[in-house]
Amino acid sequence: MKIKAYGSTSPDSDLAELSIIRRDMGNDDLLIEILYCGICHSDIHMAHDEWGMSAYPIVPGHEIIGKVISAGKNVSRFKVDSIVGVGCMVGSCHQCPACDKNMEQFCPNMVMTFGSPDPFIAGQMTYGGYSTHIVVPERFVLRVGAHLDLTRVAPLLCAGITTYSPMKQWEIGKNSVIGIIGLGGLGHMGVKFGKAMGAHVTVITSTESKKSDALALGADEAVILSDDQQMKKYVNHFDFLLDTTPVLHDINPYLQLLKFNKTLALVGAAPVSLHSMNLIFGKKHVSGSLIGGVAETQEMLDYCAEHNILADTELITVNDINSAYERVINSDIKYRFVIDMASLKH
Ligand SMILES: NC(=O)c1ccc[n+]([C@@H]2O[C@H](COP(=O)([O-])OP(=O)(O)OC[C@H]3O[C@@H](n4cnc5c(N)ncnc54)[C@H](OP(=O)(O)O)[C@@H]3O)[C@@H](O)[C@H]2O)c1
Ligand SMILES: [Zn+2]
Numbered sequence: 509m510k511i512k513a514y515g516s517t518s519p520d521s522d523l524a525e526l527s528i529i530r531r532d533m534g535n536d537d538l539l540i541e542i543l544y545c546g547i548c549h550s551d552i553h554m555a556h557d558e559w560g561m562s563a564y565p566i567v568p569g570h571e572i573i574g575k576v577i578s579a580g581k582n583v584s585r586f587k588v589d590s591i592v593g594v595g596c597m598v599g600s601c602h603q604c605p606a607c608d609k610n611m612e613q614f615c616p617n618m619v620m621t622f623g624s625p626d627p628f629i630a631g632q633m634t635y636g637g638y639s640t641h642i643v644v645p646e647r648f649v650l651r652v653g654a655h656l657d658l659t660r661v662a663p664l665l666c667a668g669i670t671t672y673s674p675m676k677q678w679e680i681g682k683n684s685v686i687g688i689i690g691l692g693g694l695g696h697m698g699v700k701f702g703k704a705m706g707a708h709v710t711v712i713t714s715t716e717s718k719k720s721d722a723l724a725l726g727a728d729e730a731v732i733l734s735d736d737q738q739m740k741k742y743v744n745h746f747d748f749l750l751d752t753t754p755v756l757h758d759i760n761p762y763l764q765l766l767k768f769n770k771t772l773a774l775v776g777a778a779p780v781s782l783h784s785m786n787l788i789f790g791k792k793h794v795s796g797s798l799i800g801g802v803a804e805t806q807e808m809l810d811y812c813a814e815h816n817i818l819a820d821t822e823l824i825t826v827n828d829i830n831s832a833y834e835r836v837i838n839s840d841i842k843y844r845f846v847i848d849m850a851s852l853k854h
């Protein structure tokens with residue numbers, strides 16, 4: 509099926525309307541009409557080939573909310589008109605140790621929603637959510653509350669799970685003192701989860717004007733990264749730090765803020781500089797975290813519904829995507845752009 513999409517044809521080109529082919533539905537698949545798609549910084553890294561793994565044309569988008577318009581005969585959990593979510597993955601092997609543990613994100617054959625070789629169409633890459641429709645196996649489709657503000661649910665599919673998963677892994681709870689580095693799409697969800705889990709949350713931001721936003725989002729404190737005097741107050745202070753920074757940066761100053769034997773989790777996908785002395789003295793840990801498995805993503809969506817957690821979003825049309833990318837790159841974000849995909853059909 510030939511559909512409209514929005515994507516780019518080279519690392520330097522703006523995104524523009526494209527025509528792409530969606531595969532035919534199989535018995536286990538859903539055909540989904542896409543209603544909303546969030547803009548993650550990973551979309552921008554990939555569109556600009558910043559990780560050296562992009563193939564063109566590229567159609568980004570992995571924070572998808574849509575409506576089922578057709579269901580294969582083996583589909584049992586959804587029916588026509590169900591409102592559903594699709595996140596960062598659309599396939600895995602279902603046989604390896606990672607799949608067995610419901611951590612499909614670490615499957616060697618995990619298929620990303622966009623930018624992976626398409627297992628169904630030889631020679632074609634998968635195309636993401638900046639498009640009118642998508643075909644997805646039921647196993648990778650999430651249940652969402654149709655009564656919720658769906659524009660604000662979309663970012664949970666990546667920014668939500670990417671912050672929820674490491675915070676669960678490192679057992680953030682009532683007595684935790686945590687810091688969120690970078691107040692963007694991921695960071696603002698980190699603040700919301702931290703507060704919901706009962707932690708004392710400090711935002712560490714490079715943008716002066718975000719200090720008041722951080723407090724409005726629920727953070728207990730906010731500190732400006734470049735203010736050495738203020739930063740000194742937080743030495744040996746945190747039980748956990750979540751670093752969402754999307755560019756090359758030095759994590760040594762952050763490691764000094766951790767208490768001994770505590771962890772900084774990197775989710776920002778960029779190189780860092782690190783001196784081992786800052787780990788050795790204090791037996792500190794640096795960890796990475798990649799989205800979450802399908803079951804954990806459903807758990808996170810249910811947790812959000814229960815705790816009234818939604819992303820703060822700005823709704824845009826496809827014509828605004830390039831200017832939104834500029835704003836994300838400039839850290840000028842409040843706090844996730846979401847594309848109204850109906851704007852692609854007219
Ligand atoms: N591990 C995973 O599974 C996973 C999943 C999704 C995304 N990611 C990665 O996580 C990173 C953050 O994604 P996001 O969507 O939250 O990005 P975002 O909305 O752009 O937020 C990143 C924030 O980092 C801070 N920052 C510091 N220096 C910056 C600089 N030079 N340029 C831009 N921002 C800077 C900014 O906050 P302040 O203004 O407060 O400093 C910015 O708002 C990206 O690298 C993305 O690819 C990883
Ligand atoms: Zn993402």
Ligand SMILES: [Zn+2]
Pocket residue numbers: 600601602603604605606607608612615616617
């Ligand atoms: Zn597997």
